[in-house]
Amino acid sequence: MTRPFSSLSQLQSQLKDRSISxxxxxxxYLDRIEQLNPILNCxxxxxxxxxxxxxxxxxxxLARGSGGPLTGLPISQKDIFCIKDTTTTAGSKMLANFRPPxxxxxxxxxxxxxxITLGKTNMDEFAMGSSNETSFFGPVKNPWDxxxxxxxxxxxxxxxxxxxxxxxxxxxxxxxxxxxxxxMCGLTGLKPTYGRISRWGxxxxxxxxxxxxxxxRTAQDAALLLEHMAGYDPRDATSxxxxxxxxxxxxxxxxxGLKIGVCRQFFSEGLxxxxxxxxxxxxxxxxxxxxxxxxxxxxxxxxxVSAYYVIAPAECSANLSRYDGVRFGHRCSxxxxxxxxxxxxxxxxxxNEVKKRILVGTFALSAGYYDAFYRRAQQVRRLIxxxxxxxxxxxxxxxxxxxxxxxxxxxEKVDNPVDMYLQDIFTISANLAGLPAMSIPAxxxxxxxxxxxxxxxxxxxxxxxxxxxxxxxxxxxxQLTPDIEL
Amino acid sequence: xxxxxxxTLLKDLTTLAQLPFEPEQVSSTLSAINEVLELVTQLENxxxxxxxxxAHPLERQQVLREDAVTENIDRSQLSRNAPSFEDxxxxxxxxxx
Numbered sequence: 001m002t003r004p005f006s007s008l009s010q011l012q013s014q015l016k017d018r019s020i021s022x023x024x025x026x027x028x029y030l031d032r033i034e035q036l037n038p039i040l041n042c043x044x045x046x047x048x049x050x051x052x053x054x055x056x057x058x059x060x061x062l063a064r065g066s067g068g069p070l071t072g073l074p075i076s077q078k079d080i081f082c083i084k085d086t087t088t089t090a091g092s093k094m095l096a097n098f099r100p101p102x103x104x105x106x107x108x109x110x111x112x113x114x115x116i117t118l119g120k121t122n123m124d125e126f127a128m129g130s131s132n133e134t135s136f137f138g139p140v141k142n143p144w145d146x147x148x149x150x151x152x153x154x155x156x157x158x159x160x161x162x163x164x165x166x167x168x169x170x171x172x173x174x175x176x177x178x179x180x181x182x183x184m185c186g187l188t189g190l191k192p193t194y195g196r197i198s199r200w201g202x203x204x205x206x207x208x209x210x211x212x213x214x215x216x217r218t219a220q221d222a223a224l225l226l227e228h229m230a231g232y233d234p235r236d237a238t239s240x241x242x243x244x245x246x247x248x249x250x251x252x253x254x255x256x257g258l259k260i261g262v263c264r265q266f267f268s269e270g271l272x273x274x275x276x277x278x279x280x281x282x283x284x285x286x287x288x289x290x291x292x293x294x295x296x297x298x299x300x301x302x303x304x305v306s307a308y309y310v311i312a313p314a315e316c317s318a319n320l321s322r323y324d325g326v327r328f329g330h331r332c333s334x335x336x337x338x339x340x341x342x343x344x345x346x347x348x349x350x351x352n353e354v355k356k357r358i359l360v361g362t363f364a365l366s367a368g369y370y371d372a373f374y375r376r377a378q379q380v381r382r383l384i385x386x387x388x389x390x391x392x393x394x395x396x397x398x399x400x401x402x403x404x405x406x407x408x409x410x411x412e413k414v415d416n417p418v419d420m421y422l423q424d425i426f427t428i429s430a431n432l433a434g435l436p437a438m439s440i441p442a443x444x445x446x447x448x449x450x451x452x453x454x455x456x457x458x459x460x461x462x463x464x465x466x467x468x469x470x471x472x473x474x475x476x477x478x479q480l481t482p483d484i485e486l
Numbered sequence: 487x488x489x490x491x492x493x494t495l496l497k498d499l500t501t502l503a504q505l506p507f508e509p510e511q512v513s514s515t516l517s518a519i520n521e522v523l524e525l526v527t528q529l530e531n532x533x534x535x536x537x538x539x540x541a542h543p544l545e546r547q548q549v550l551r552e553d554a555v556t557e558n559i560d561r562s563q564l565s566r567n568a569p570s571f572e573d574x575x576x577x578x579x580x581x582x583x
Contacts, residue, residue, distance in 0.1 A: 101563035194543045208542060237549045238542070306528040313522075317503060324504070326576055331569035335579050343506040355505055356518050362503045363491060363519070373526065378539030380532045385540060417518065418525055434543025458544065 004032055004164030005481045008073055008221040011167055015062055015072045022058035022072030022116065025167075026051050029074045029118055033165050036484065040141045042150070042159040044079050045087050046119035054116040061114070070228060071114030076166040078157050079120035080127060081107045081212070082201040090203045091123040091135040091153075094329045094349030104201025105236070106170070106212050106229045113228040118166050122156030125351045126320065127177055127205045129153050130423040131413065134353040139410055142185060143482040144448055148407040151181030151423075157215045158185035163484050168216040168225060172202060174209045175308050176403075176427025179439035182215055183402035183451020186441045186480060188468060189215045190222045193459050194434035195240035197226075198233030206315035207238075209308075209431045218478055219440060219468030223247035226461060242459060250462045251469040256290030258467065259395045265301045266400030266426050266453075278443035278450045279401045282471070286399070289470050296391045296398065300383040304429040305421055307384065310364045310377035311432070316354075317361030323349060356417075385433040392457040397467055401426055402439040402451035430455050438464045441477035449477070489520040 003011075003020070014020045030048055037043050051074065061067035082088050082100035089095045103111075111117065124134040132140040132155030142150040143163035150159040154171030158181035161169050171178040173191035182189025190213045197212040204210060214225035227248065232241040262283065267276060283293055325331035325345025332348055335341035350358070364373040391398060403423055413420040430437035435455055442452035452471075456464040472478050491499070496516055500507055507515055561574070570577035 098567055101559045101567075195546070234551065237551075238546070240544070240546075300532065303528060303532055306526045309522055309526050310529070321504075325569060326578055327564070328567035329569075337579050338581050339504075341579055342504045346504055347506045350505070352518075356515070356522070358503050358505060359496075359499050359515070359519055360522050362499045363495075363523070366499070366502065373529075375539055376529050376532070376534055377526070378541060379534035379537040380529055381543075382537050382540035383532060383534070385543065418521055421522075421525065432543065 004028060005217070006167070007217045008167050008224055011073055018062070022055040022062065023052065025072065026055035026074045026116055026118070029166055033118065036163055036165060039146065040143060040159050040163055041138050042122055042140050042156040042163070042165060043076065043119045044089055044122050044137050044156070047086055047117065051116050051118050058114060058116065068112065068114035069224070070110065072116065073114065073167055074116045074118050075110065076118050076121045076157060076160050076169045077107055078123055078154050078169065078171050080123060080172050080203045081170060082203070083107050083117065083120070086120065088120065088203070089137070090127070091125040091137060092349065092351070092354070093136040094323050096136065096330070098328055100201070102201060105198035105233045107201065109228055109231070110170070110225070121160050121169060124153035124155065125354050126203065126316070127153040127172055127174055128316070128353050128357055130176065130180055130420055132156065133410065133414060134351055136351060142407045143484045144185065145407065147409055148448070149184070149410055151184035151407065153177040154215060155181045158182055158187055161185070161187055161215055161217065162482060164481070168214060168221055170212060170229070171215045172210055172212050173431065174205050174312060175431050176424035178213045178215060179427050179437060179451065179453060180403050180423060182439040184407040184449060186449030186477070187215055187217060188219050188222050188438065188440050188478065189213065190226060190438040190461065190464065191430065191436065192226060192230060192461050193240065193436045195238050196436070196459070196461065197229045198231070198236040198239045200233055200235040204319040206312040207319060208315060209312060219465050219472055220248065220251055222438070222468070223251060223465045245462050247462050247465050251466050253466055254290055255286065255467060255470050258291040258397065260286055260291045260293050261296035261391055261395035261398040262293050263296050263298045263301070263398055263400055265298050268302065270404045270422060270425065271401060272405045272445070274445040275401055275405060275450050278445060279452055282442040282452045283399065285471055285474050286467070289474060294395060296395060298387040298391060298429070300380065300387050301429045303380050304384055304432055305425055307377040307380040307432060308428045309360070309421060310373050311381065313357040313361030314364045314374050315361070317358045317365065320354070320358055325349070381432045384429050388433045388435060396457070396463055398455040400453055402453040406445045406448035406450055426453060434458070436461045436464055438468055440468045440471060443477055489516065490523045491516060491519050
C-alpha cells in the first residue's frame with residue numbers, strides 16, 4: 001500500500017517508529033491536494049498553514065514520546081462542522097464567508113486527540129443531496145471514474161479519502177450521507193446511533209436524524225476515530241450519556257455465533273442485478289466467518305423514503321429559518337425594506353434543492369396539512385422503528401446493499417429528483433429509527449465500488465465494527481485504490 | 487393524481503418561508519414540489535390509527551439545565567459575520583417610518 005493510501009493504523013505505527021514525520025506526512029497530502037483537488041474538487045477550504053503548524057507540534061510530541069492517540073494523523077472534515085476561525089460553508093452561498101466563533105464538539109475532540117485537519121470538504125448544500133451536485137462550490141468527481149458522482153452529501157470527504165488526499169475524514173448522515181458516498185468511493189463509513197456523537201457545532205439539516213461519523217479506509221480506522229468522536233456533550237441535549245467502549249479492542253473477536261438478518265425488503269425493485277450479486281457473494285463470506293444468516297421481515301421499511309421526505313424537509317424548514325441575512329450569512333444588496341431583505345437574501349443565498357425542501361417542509365407543517373403529512377410521517381416512523389426492535393429480538397445485525405446502484409454519471413439524475421431520492425432507499429430507515437449503520441466495500445461492478453450495509457441494534461457500534469473488520473480480514477476490497485496518480 | 491399544491495397555495499408557502507420565486511420559476515417549482523408530495527402520499531397506505539407519533543428516535547426525555555451563563559464569546563467574533571454591524575448594533579433597513 002503506497003503511503004497516501006495507508007490506513008490510520010499503518011500511519012500511526014510509521015509515525016511512532018519515526019519512519020515518517022507528521023510534517024512530511026502532512027506535506028505529502030498537501031502536495032496531493034494541490035495537484036489533484038483542481039480535478040476532483042473535493043476540498044472547499046485547505047488550511048495549509050494551520051495544518052503544518054499542528055504537524056510541527058505533533059513531531060515535537062512524538063519525539064518526546066507524548067501526544068494523543070491520533071497525534072500526527074492528517075484528516076479532513078466535512079464543511080458542515082464549524083471550526084473556529086475557519087470558513088465553514090455547508091456547501092452554500094448563504095455561508096460562503098461564514099467564519100464560526102467556535103468549533104464543533106466532535107472536531108475539537110479529534111484535534112484534542114492529536115488529529116491534524118488539512119481542510120474542509122465539499123458537500124451537497126446543507127447536506128441535501130445524494131450526489132454532491134447541489135453544492136454551491138460545484139460537483140465533486142468520483143476518483144474511480146471522473147465522469148461519475150462520488151455520492152452525497154459527504155461526497156467531498158469520500159472522494160478525498162478515496163483519492164489519498166487525506167488519511168480519513170468526517171461526514172454527517174441524515175438519510176445515508178455517510179454510507180452512500182462511502183459505498184460509491186470504496187470506503188468504510190459509519191453512522192453511529194443517534195446521539196452517540198454530539199451535534200453541537202454541526203450545521204443543522206434535520207435535527208432528529210442528523211448524526212456525525214467517520215469515513216475511513218478500514219473498519220479498524222473507523223473504530224479508532226469513533227472512540228474519539230463519541231461521547232456525552234452537555235451542549236447537545238440529545239447526545240447520549242452512555243459509556244464509550246474501546247471499539248478497537250473488540251475487533252478481533254470472531255463472528256461465530258453471530259446471527260445476521262437478511263431483509264427481503266432490501267432486495268426490492270430498483271436494486272441493480274450486478275449489485276445484488278455482489279451483496280449475495282458477501283453474505284457467503286459472513287457464513288464462512290461463522291455467522292448464521294436468517295431471513296427477516298421489515299414490512300414498513302418500504303415507506304421510509306416517503307416518511308423521510310416529510311420529516312426531513314419539515315425539520316429543515318424550521319432549522320433554515322435562521323438564515324435571514326441579519327446576523328450572519330448572505331445579505332442581498334440594497335434591500336428596500338426588512339421583508340425584501342429576508343426574501344432576497346434567502347432567495348439568492350439558497351440553491352434550488354434547498355428551497356424546494358424548505359417549501360415542502362413548510363407545506364407539511366402548515367395548518368390543514370399537518371395531521372395528514374407530518375403527524376402521519378411520525379407515526380410511520382414509529383412503525384419502522386418497531387419493525388427493527390422486533391427484528392433485533394432475533395438477530396444481532398441486519399445486512400444488505402447500501403445503495404441500489406454503483407456511482408452514476410454526473411448530471412444523470414439531476415432532472416429526476418425522485419430517482420435521486422431513491423438512492424437512499426436502503427439507508428434512510430436506520431436514520432428514522434436512530435440505529436447505527438455502516439457501509440463497507442464488498443465488491444465491484446465494472447470497476448466501480450459496491451457497498452454492503454450493516455445495521456446494528458442501539459449502541460451496538462462495536463458489533464458493526466467487529467463484523468466489518470472480520471470481513472476485511474477475509475477480503476481485500478477495502479485495499480483497492482483508484483487509478484488516480486500524480 | 488391531482489396536484490396538492492397549486493399556484494395560490496405556493497404563494498402562501500413562499501410567504502411563510504420568506505422565499506420569493508420569479509414568475510418564470512413558478513411552474514417548475516410547482517411540479518418539483520408536487521412530485522415530492524406524490525412520493526409521500528404512499529404514507530396513506532400505512533395503518534396508523536393506534537400509533538403514537540415518534541419524534542425522538544430513542545424516545546429520551548429532553549435534558550434541562552440551569553439557565554445560567556457558562557461561557558462567553560467575544561462579541562467581535564460574532565459581529566464579524568454580520569453583513570452590517572456598527573456601534574454594537576446589527577443594522578437592517580428602517581422598519582418604522
